[in-house]
Amino acid sequence: MPTEWKLFADLAERAGAKHVTVDAAAGDTVGDALEELLDEAPDLAGRVFDGDGDLRSQINVLRNGTNVLVEEEGLETELEDGDELALFPPVSGG
Structure with missing residues (x-):
């Protein structure tokens, strides 16, 4: 079952879409799905990863509304059927 990424702000602009479907399924990791996303939208790589890879x-990676980098196993978090992934750039306000 394919997985959909929701992209926000300049990340969506760089990818050319707010939603990108990738070939990642239950048992794969969020990192696997992120690699698939970057294969589909390579212009995101420089914005998502630093020079060391x-x-x-400042990039937030969410699975079902939960920041996997803070509340789960980071990019090693395993996907389940029906997961929704989102990628957010830094958010500021004032």
């Missing part, structure tokens, strides 16, 4: 600290 590490996820930029």
Whole structure:
């Protein structure tokens, strides 16, 4: 079953879409799904990863509304059927 990423702000602009479906299913990891996303939208890579290939600290990765980097197993979090993934850039307000 394919997995859909929801992209926000400049990430959606770089990908050319607010929703991108990737070939990742239950048992794969969020990291696997992220790699698939970057295969589909390679312009995101420089915005999501730093020069060392590490996820930029200000990028938020959510699975079903939960930040996997804070509340789950990070990019090693396993996907389940029906998961919704989202990628957010830094959010600021004032």
